[in-house]
Amino acid sequence: MNSKANRSIGCTVQQCTHHCGSENYCTLDKITVGTHETNPTKIECTDCESFRLKG
Ligand code: SF4
Structure with a gap:
């Protein structure tokens, strides 16, 4: 870990x-x-693009 x-x-x-x-x-x-939306308007529109699934 x-x-x-x-x-x-x-x-x-x-x-x-x-x-x-x-x-x-x-x-x-x-x-x-980053965002997966064309026009992000709320918190759910944003993403951590450095995310990598554990395991
Ligand atoms: S732990 Fe993963 S999801 Fe969280 S900020 Fe770091 S890279 Fe992003």
Whole structure:
């Protein structure tokens, strides 16, 4: 389990391979956030494009 939590990137997506595990932080130095919508208007329109499924 990677434990290098980046406290500048909070994240609760435990299913992601980059999640710190014990605490709700990402372990990457940098992530990319994007959208799958043409005109994003709410939080659900945004995505972490650095997500990689664990396992
Ligand atoms: S890559 Fe994105 S989804 Fe994965 S732990 Fe980091 S912030 Fe969360």
